[in-house]
Amino acid sequence: MQQLEAPPHPKPARLSHGGRTVVVLSVTLTLVLVAALVALWAPLPPAGWAWKTYLVTSEYALYVVVLAVVCLLLALALRAVQRRRLAWTVTFVALLAMIAGLLPTANLLITAHLTGAHLSVRDYFTGGLNLGKPDPARTVTYATVEGRELPLDVWLPPRSAARPAPVVVAVHGGAFVSGQQGQYPKWNGWLNEHGYAVFDVQYRLAPPPRWNQAAGDVKCAIGWVRAHAEQYGIDPTRIVLMGESAGGTLALLAAYSVGDAALPPSCPAPDSSVKAVVGLYPATDLVAGWHDNSLGGYTRDAVEKFTGGTPGTAADAYRIASPVSYVRGKLPPTLLVHGEHDALVDPETQTVRLSVKLEAAGVPQELITLPMTDHGYDFQWGGWGTQITRHALERFLGKYVTSPAR
Known part of the structure; x- marks a missing residue:
């Protein structure tokens, strides 16, 4: 009886020469498309809904350059499989993406040179995100107002027996209507490393209108810090206010x-x-912020919630809650840092105008504008704008407050 032979086991399928080409093509075109679309945002001023896209592309532009280099290497692979016309197309688009990705770096390198800041490529890629939330282990209540507890987070540097630590009272941003203490924790840790105690403050948010209460909460926190100077080993004569966005407004x-x-x-x-x-x-x-009406009304809506009206219906609130209204001689030394492509707060009508008035009044002040940089850039802790800001802040505090770490 004839014995039937078992059919041979099928060999594992392998990609044909053409199949491999299709895979390379797909990966290459995807990477080039991403690199081109992302990088080409960077040189353009932000508009409307594009703010967050612009913020990410400008702060991660060097990552786009790396991606463009990968695309160039894949283009060489295309040439090897005789896809020369496509390889040249990929090469051209990748070079455009690389140039667009390098523009923010080139501009900020010039600013770094002018300000004396030393930029670190390693920090750029390893800095991580500067985002966080309140730390219950650090949180204390600094006041109870209208039955509501107001918290702050305490960040203390290593104790120094020789001299009490200077203080930074940090005020978070959030367009007056959102945000919480501790949302930018790497600033607090960095200040601790430089010898500063940090008290990261929560204030009452709008709505209802808080134009005459939010800054009052900040002042209340300063008073609480002074009253607890001995407990925390801090120097009540060396207190600095620091804030970003709406927090910067309240700090000023x-x-x-x-x-x-x-x-x-x-x-x-x-x-x-x-x-x-x-x-x-x-x-x-x-x-000016209300008239700018940035991001399709977002800024205007936030300011109206904060003040309770428009410049026509709440004129006193707009005047009293604007730092520019208080410019005179003998104000505290002031450091202002602003991205030139800020989609939310126009630097020309805001910090530049304030800087001019402070200088005319004889107030010690410094203004640093960061080219091709948007609102909230310091969420990227290793970004060029954040590195330049850290250098400027260290120099400013060393000049006017004198950190023990120096």
Whole structure:
């Protein structure tokens, strides 16, 4: 009887020469498309809904350059499989993406040179995100206002027996309507490393209108910090206010309006004066901010919630809540840092205008504008704009506050 032979096992399928080409083509075209679309945003001013896209592309432009280099290598593979016309197309688009990705770096290198900042490529790729939330282990209540507890997070540097630590009172951003203490934790850790104690403050948010309360909460927190100086080993004569975006507005407002009856502390705080103030991309003139109407009405809506009306219906609120209204001699030394392509807060009508007025009044001040940089750039802790800002802040604080770490 004839024995039937088992059919041979099928060999594993392998990609044909043409199949491999299709895979390479697909990967290459996908990478080139991503690199081109992302990088080509960077040189353009942001508009409307594109703000977050622009922010990411400008702060991660060097990553796009790396991606473009990968595309160029894949283009060489295309040439090897006789896809020369497509290889040249991929090469051309990848080179465009590389150039677009290098533009922010080139511009910020010039700014770094002018400010004396040393940029680190390693920090750029390893810095990570500067995003966080309140840390319950650090949180204490600094006041209870209208039955509501107001918290702050305490960040202390290593204790120094020789001298009490200087203080930074940090004020978070969020367009006056959102945000919380601790949302930019790497600033707090960095300041600790440089010898500063940090008290990261929560204030009351709009709505309802908080134009005459939010800055009062900040002043209240300053008073609380002074009252607890011995407990935390800090120097109450060396307090700095620092904030970003709306927090920068409130920091400037609290620093400039000390003793003003229109903006009193929201709790007993006999002395809310500070040694210096730092504003990162703040609004300084709310009327101008309302008229800018950035991002299809987002800025205007936030300002109206904060003030309770428009410049026509709430003129006093707009004036009293604008730091530019308080410019005079003998204000605290001021550092302002702003991205030139800020989609939310126009630097020309805000920080540039304030800087001119401060200089005319004889107030020690410094303004640094960052080319091709958008609102909230310091979420990318290793980004060029953040590295330049850290250098400027260290120099500014060393000049006017004198950190023990120096």
